[in-house]
Amino acid sequence: MSLSLPGETDWSAFTLLDHHRISLLRSIKEAAREETRIVETGPSNNICQITSSEILGAIENVIQDIVTSLARNKAPVLTLVNRSDWGNIQFKDSVGLQMISHYTTRKIKSDCPKSAPKFALILKILSVIYKMVQNNTYATKRDIYYSDTLLFGSQSVVDNIVNDISCMLKIPRRSLHILSTTKGCIAGNLSYTEEDGTKVNCTCSATAVVPSNVQGIRNVITDAKFILIVEKDATFQRLLDDDFCNKLSPCIMITGKGVPDLNTRLLVRKLWDTCHIPIFTLMDADPHGIEIMCIYKYGSVMEIMAASKMKAEIQALTSLSSDYLSRVYLPSKLQFGGWI
Numbered sequence: 142m143s144l145s146l147p148g149e150t151d152w153s154a155f156t157l158l159d160h161h162r163i164s165l166l167r168s169i170k171e172a173a174r175e176e177t178r179i180v181e182t183g184p185s186n187n188i189c190q191i192t193s194s195e196i197l198g199a200i201e202n203v204i205q206d207i208v209t210s211l212a213r214n215k216a217p218v219l220t221l222v223n224r225s226d227w228g229n230i231q232f233k234d235s236v237g238l239q240m241i242s243h244y245t246t247r248k249i250k251s252d253c254p255k256s257a258p259k260f261a262l263i264l265k266i267l268s269v270i271y272k273m274v275q276n277n278t279y280a281t282k283r284d285i286y287y288s289d290t291l292l293f294g295s296q297s298v299v300d301n302i303v304n305d306i307s308c309m310l311k312i313p314r315r316s317l318h319i320l321s322t323t324k325g326c327i328a329g330n331l332s333y334t335e336e337d338g339t340k341v342n343c344t345c346s347a348t349a350v351v352p353s354n355v356q357g358i359r360n361v362i363t364d365a366k367f368i369l370i371v372e373k374d375a376t377f378q379r380l381l382d383d384d385f386c387n388k389l390s391p392c393i394m395i396t397g398k399g400v401p402d403l404n405t406r407l408l409v410r411k412l413w414d415t416c417h418i419p420i421f422t423l424m425d426a427d428p429h430g431i432e433i434m435c436i437y438k439y440g441s442v443m444e445i446m447a448a449s450k451m452k453a454e455i456q457a458l459t460s461l462s463s464d465y466l467s468r469v470y471l472p473s474k475l476q477f478g479g480w481i
Contacts, residue, residue: 143272199312200274216250217251218250222309262292263305270306279319281474330363331392333403356389361411362414363391366418366419367420368421370395370420372425373396388467433444
């Protein structure tokens with residue numbers, strides 16, 4: 142469901158079509174003025190440490206700008222980073238892709254029929270984030286979508302707005318108390334303790350789901366000699382059935398089931414920083430497989446396969462033998478090289 146608003150400037154309209162939505166801006170203004178109990182956002186994060194007061198203050202600054210514009214009888218405007226502009230990022234060996242300091246932006250105007258619905262939805266999700274930070278609670282993007290499916294229309298709308306808010310506030314998504322639903326799996330010679338104290342043993346016979354709070358895991362223990370990232374879940378399960386984790390040498394296997402979610406990528410980086418062991422990838426030799434490999438390493442695309450118009454799928458190896466992948470192909474590649 143998409144929202145359509147009147148073309149003329151109507152301050153009651155941009156707060157969203159019914160009495161509950163009309164009170165949205167007022168409730169956020171009042172919340173911004175409330176005294177809040179400052180709580181820590183969670184366990185220490187190696188990537189970024191941001192306190193609750195800093196997050197609340199960043200949201201309050203956005204609302205204050207809106208209130209100031211209204212007081213001056215001007216239509217409020219939100220300024221967002223233009224995330225679709227590749228010119229806004231650069232690559233550094235130490236950190237990978239990052240935003241440049243002088244990035245281009247785009248405006249979300251409250252008095253424009255095309256952008257007013259998004260303006261209102263940004264305010265809605267900002268209010269959700271504000272309350273979660275105040276109460277030290279968390280929610281997934283899926284939770285936010287299902288809190289009002291008619292309002293948001295689709296999951297992708299919520300996903301894009303959450304990413305826009307993260308860039309606008311310059312605060313990582315998890316620090317905003319928004320989690321992503323994990324789809325990745327991990328197996329092999331690895332054990333660790335999750336944030337809530339749960340102990341996880343990732344043996345090949347007990348595949349574990351990638352935790353939602355990767356930065357919160359501790360007590361990582363492994364004798365693995367390498368990490369193998371597998372593109373497809375079907376191939377991952379095939380290797381598990383063949384007991385590949387123990388046949389060649391102790392290893393850790395991870396799959397993002399196609400394009401990896403953020404938690405799976407964070408886990409790979411966490412294991413690299415903690416274990417300092419080689420990381421290999423098993424992907425289809427086509428543009429999509431190469432893209433997924435680059436997402437793990439760089440977050441960018443390679444175009445060589447698209448230009449050559451050639452590819453090779455992993456499943457083609459099963460035509461030689463059902464266990465050719467685990468018995469011949471992978472041992473040979475890992476021992477003698479020949480990978481990309």
